[in-house]
Amino acid sequence: MSTSLLNKLFPIDIDKQSKQEPLWSFKRILAFVLTCFQLAVIFFIIENYRLEKASGINAIKYIIFIAFFVISFSPLRFRQFIFFSTCLAVIYFAFGFVVGSVFITICLGIIGCCLLPIKFWIKALLVTLAFSILFVLRIELFYAVRLSLISPYIASIFMFRIIIFLYEIKHGLSPKSIWESLTYFFMFPNICFLFFPIIDFKTYSKTYYNIADQEIWQKGIRWMLRGIVHLLCYRVVYYYFLIHPAQVIDMPSLLQYITASFVLILRLSGLFHFILGLLCLFGLNLPQAFNNYFLSTNFTNLWRRINIYWREFVLKIFFYPIMFKLKKRITKNLLAITMICVFIISWMLHGYQWFWIRGFYTFNSLDLIFWLVLGGCITVNAVIQEKQSQKPFKEVPIYKTYFMNSLKMVGMFLFMSVAWSFWSSSNLKDWLYLMSMFNRYSTSDLVLLSVILLSVIAVTFSLHIILNKPFWQKIILLPPQNTLFLTLPSLVCIAWFSLASARLSMPDKINGFVSTLSDEKLNATDKEKAEENYYKKMLDGEENQSTGLWETSLKRPRHEDEMDKVYIRTDDLLTKVFKPNSKILLNNRVVEIDSFGLRDKNYPLIKDKGTFRMALLGGSYEMGSGVDNKDVFENRVEQKLNASITDSAIHHYEIFNFACGGFYLIQHVELCHTKVFNYQPDAVMYVAHTDERRRIILSFSDLISEGKNLKYPILNYIKKVSGVKQIMSKTELITRLTPYADVLIKWSYIEIAKTSYRHHAVPIWVFLPTTECVIDADELRFLEKTAAEANFVQLNLTGVYGNYDLKKIQISDWDTHPNVFGHILIADKLYIEFEKKKEDIMKKAKK
Amino acid sequence: METNTNSVKEKISTYISTQLLKNKNVGTVLETTPLITGGLMDSISTMQLVTFLEKEFHIEFEAHEVDKDNFDSINIITQFVENKLK
Numbered sequence: 001m002s003t004s005l006l007n008k009l010f011p012i013d014i015d016k017q018s019k020q021e022p023l024w025s026f027k028r029i030l031a032f033v034l035t036c037f038q039l040a041v042i043f044f045i046i047e048n049y050r051l052e053k054a055s056g057i058n059a060i061k062y063i064i065f066i067a068f069f070v071i072s073f074s075p076l077r078f079r080q081f082i083f084f085s086t087c088l089a090v091i092y093f094a095f096g097f098v099v100g101s102v103f104i105t106i107c108l109g110i111i112g113c114c115l116l117p118i119k120f121w122i123k124a125l126l127v128t129l130a131f132s133i134l135f136v137l138r139i140e141l142f143y144a145v146r147l148s149l150i151s152p153y154i155a156s157i158f159m160f161r162i163i164i165f166l167y168e169i170k171h172g173l174s175p176k177s178i179w180e181s182l183t184y185f186f187m188f189p190n191i192c193f194l195f196f197p198i199i200d201f202k203t204y205s206k207t208y209y210n211i212a213d214q215e216i217w218q219k220g221i222r223w224m225l226r227g228i229v230h231l232l233c234y235r236v237v238y239y240y241f242l243i244h245p246a247q248v249i250d251m252p253s254l255l256q257y258i259t260a261s262f263v264l265i266l267r268l269s270g271l272f273h274f275i276l277g278l279l280c281l282f283g284l285n286l287p288q289a290f291n292n293y294f295l296s297t298n299f300t301n302l303w304r305r306i307n308i309y310w311r312e313f314v315l316k317i318f319f320y321p322i323m324f325k326l327k328k329r330i331t332k333n334l335l336a337i338t339m340i341c342v343f344i345i346s347w348m349l350h351g352y353q354w355f356w357i358r359g360f361y362t363f364n365s366l367d368l369i370f371w372l373v374l375g376g377c378i379t380v381n382a383v384i385q386e387k388q389s390q391k392p393f394k395e396v397p398i399y400k401t402y403f404m405n406s407l408k409m410v411g412m413f414l415f416m417s418v419a420w421s422f423w424s425s426s427n428l429k430d431w432l433y434l435m436s437m438f439n440r441y442s443t444s445d446l447v448l449l450s451v452i453l454l455s456v457i458a459v460t461f462s463l464h465i466i467l468n469k470p471f472w473q474k475i476i477l478l479p480p481q482n483t484l485f486l487t488l489p490s491l492v493c494i495a496w497f498s499l500a501s502a503r504l505s506m507p508d509k510i511n512g513f514v515s516t517l518s519d520e521k522l523n524a525t526d527k528e529k530a531e532e533n534y535y536k537k538m539l540d541g542e543e544n545q546s547t548g549l550w551e552t553s554l555k556r557p558r559h560e561d562e563m564d565k566v567y568i569r570t571d572d573l574l575t576k577v578f579k580p581n582s583k584i585l586l587n588n589r590v591v592e593i594d595s596f597g598l599r600d601k602n603y604p605l606i607k608d609k610g611t612f613r614m615a616l617l618g619g620s621y622e623m624g625s626g627v628d629n630k631d632v633f634e635n636r637v638e639q640k641l642n643a644s645i646t647d648s649a650i651h652h653y654e655i656f657n658f659a660c661g662g663f664y665l666i667q668h669v670e671l672c673h674t675k676v677f678n679y680q681p682d683a684v685m686y687v688a689h690t691d692e693r694r695r696i697i698l699s700f701s702d703l704i705s706e707g708k709n710l711k712y713p714i715l716n717y718i719k720k721v722s723g724v725k726q727i728m729s730k731t732e733l734i735t736r737l738t739p740y741a742d743v744l745i746k747w748s749y750i751e752i753a754k755t756s757y758r759h760h761a762v763p764i765w766v767f768l769p770t771t772e773c774v775i776d777a778d779e780l781r782f783l784e785k786t787a788a789e790a791n792f793v794q795l796n797l798t799g800v801y802g803n804y805d806l807k808k809i810q811i812s813d814w815d816t817h818p819n820v821f822g823h824i825l826i827a828d829k830l831y832i833e834f835e836k837k838k839e840d841i842m843k844k845a846k847k
Numbered sequence: 848m849e850t851n852t853n854s855v856k857e858k859i860s861t862y863i864s865t866q867l868l869k870n871k872n873v874g875t876v877l878e879t880t881p882l883i884t885g886g887l888m889d890s891i892s893t894m895q896l897v898t899f900l901e902k903e904f905h906i907e908f909e910a911h912e913v914d915k916d917n918f919d920s921i922n923i924i925t926q927f928v929e930n931k932l933k
Binding site for chain 2: 167171202206287300304315316319320321323324325327335382385386
């Protein structure tokens with residue numbers, strides 16, 4: 001290759017080159033080795049704490065290390081090319097050759113449109129066209145599995161950066177080289193993280209290796225460490241402090257709920273710190289994305305500190321252009337009008353971002369109100385500050401400033417917590433109900449809260465004094481390469497805590513605490529939401545956007561509403577029944593409904609002599625959610641029983657599966673009263689699970705929300721005494737009904753047992769833990785006692801999953817129902833337990 | 848030319864110190880002090896400065912010109928204004 005061609009293809013930036021040390025200088029090699037060690041510790045921490053496991057960042061660590069080495073020891077002019085190649089390697093690694101190639105081709109096509117030597121409007125048109133095609137793919141207008149898989153990633157790469165890129169091109173900026181354009185889009189961490197900082201092209205171009213690379217590496221390590229700390233703090237809050245809205249019963253619990261919800265933003269700041277830190281290792285010396293946002297003292301200050309990249313993007317693309325357009329026409333309230341426009345656009349962009357990531361858009365009025373209120377507050381704050389700046393400067397005693405700042409910080413934090421709770425509420429009714437809890441407090445609550453508040457103010461005040469001392473200021477302002485004495489021990493310490501062997505020497509409580517932090521999972525509240533949403537809510541987009549639930553939603557196949565094809569909605573307490581003789585293929589699993597409307601094989605209506613027929617009552621586990629008809633444990637147990645007949649009186653076993661996803665105790669009672677005994681069962685097997693109390697309340701509140709005729713006097717009575725009404729929010733319904741959970745369970749058990757005995761059938765109570773395996777011992781004791789009082793034969797399947805890793809028996813990360821292997825384990829255990837109690841069951845059946 | 852530069856710089860410097868930042872306890876603003884990246888000026892004060900410069904020097908700015916590349920220090924602003932005046 002001739003020198004001129006080489007220079008054209010890989011131009012040399014003399015200015016940036018002059019800032020770098022010689023590639024193989026001893027000092028630089030030492031810095032590189034040290035950075036590699038720190039990076040290795042970081043990946044060790046990520047692996048051991050399972051941080052952002054779903055992102056796959058840990059899986060590409062070797063590619064990262066190789067790329068870091070090659071890029072760091074290559075001449076500056078080739079580094080963007082190698083960085084681009086690294087991204088291609090990650091794409092191929094993640095998606096395979098065929099899909100990866102399609103991915104890269106689409107991306108190159110879009111970038112190519114921007115760089116073609118054609119008029120700007122044609123470029124814009126071509127990009128719009130490409131986005132329209134992407135839109136069709138994203139909404140899955142036609143089902144193309146592979147393209148659907150890559151569309152959110154392509155969207156995440158382009159959704160904002162293409163706007164900035166076109167904006168800069170329009171205003172005359174030309175990329176320094178083709179590699180600069182390519183690497184602006186092809187940033188490999190984006191293949192792992194769909195939520196990505198909106199990096200500005202000019203800033204990217206200007207800051208790329210703009211100082212000695214050793215300094216950028218250490219800045220990156222510091223930010224990655226900060227990101228890890230944020231992610232771990234997020235876990236602490238998520239696992240230990242975040243409560244379900246239904247648990248908000250008074251002012252203290254309300255404060256816990258709203259503050260914990262706001263603090264969850266730590267995850268986003270943690271991710272952004274980590275991503276930007278990682279990019280630093282490859283020379284992208286980008287500015288901070290979050291700057292101690294919990295320390296904001298007013299709204300404009302918050303706007304400057306929280307998601308700075310978003311703010312910069314909105315300012316550049318919308319604020320200044322709108323203001324310049326308007327200032328020629330209006331003079332009054334120019335700032336206010338511009339700000340309102342900008343915040344409406346922010347709201348729309350938020351929806352735009354969620355659409356590309358999730359593939360669907362739901363209009364949420366709370367979103368709009370949130371952005372308008374926030375915009376209004378920032379505008380008013382800006383106007384006040386503008387007016388204040390006209391007044392002469394007055395010297396204020398330093399301690400008074402510290403004290404006022406502490407008060408403002410606490411005030412801002414509380415305000416934002418309330419605003420955040422509004423934003424993340426599923427509806428206005430829910431939020432207003434929650435806020436009504438502000439009125440519920442006792443004197444001791446007020447004293448406690450005052451003490452907490454005063455302590456926080458005192459701590460912030462003291463920190464102001466301490467951190468403004470010259471010594472601490474010196475430490476805070478130390479450049480990253482001089483803070484090794486802080487970053488290195490911090491990383492080693494976090495890594496050490498993650499070691500199981502190190503934790504053994506710690507007190508049990510600390511060991512348990514760190515163990516919990518070492519796993520990425522949904523907390524109890526989100527598990528509940530995920531389970532609830534499994535049937536109806538997830539696709540309405542009600543998931544909490546700060547927590548991991550949206551990711552669970554993202555991974556979930558979008559074809560669960562296919563199940564509707566086998567359901568018939570009803571007006572009674574059952575709410576739905578299966579469509580007889582229907583069949584669908586759901587995620588490659590056969591869901592086949594028999595002529596009686598059960599997910600089962602066809603049986604004769606009239607029972608043969610010598611047949612022992614059982615009716616199985618249950619929900620999604622028993623229905624066999626996620627597995628083929630033949631694999632449902634009920635089928636396997638039936639086969640096992642028939643294969644081991646020794647009793648001369650019984651020639652055959654039949655288990656009628658009345659289970660249906662979303663059926664709980666009230667539906668089982670209704671089934672017993674309307675359907676089950678039409679088939680002359682000799683036994684009725686009811687399968688109870690972990691969390692029975694919550695399930696029945698959830699189910700009852702749904703029936704009330706839907707305005708169903710409650711039919712049974714006790715249900716109407718509970719409705720009356722609890723004061724629940726159809727118009728109430730879900731949270732209020734659950735809160736009001738929760739005290740009646742035990743009564744409802746007892747009534748349901750008695751009803752199932754009573755109707756069974758009346759029809760000469762033996763009621764069998766089976767306890768089957770869910771795969772999550774969190775058994776509430778108190779609740780289990782209560783259920784056993786209740787079942788015994790109702791005269792059920794009891795089969796307890798505790799320990800059914802043995803020591804198997806739960807992930808091996810669950811369908812997937814997003815669907816914790818048992819998979820085929822899980823059903824085999826359940827069938828084996830149920831068979832064994834049934835055999836143990838067979839004599840008792842038969843005895844009762846003969847009576 | 849030197850006198851012109853000094854006069855432009857002085858006007859800009861005076862406006863920034865006496866109007867935009869007068870109520871902010873920021874000490875002396877040097878010609879190289881980072882104004883936007885240092886957090887001394889935000890979008891609103893930048894727009895105020897733009898309005899002042901447009902009136903004072905009878906020049907016009909475009910929206911895309913208002914960024915830290917052109918407004919981050921007194922020196923940079925002076926240079927930018929002078930380019931406009933040419």
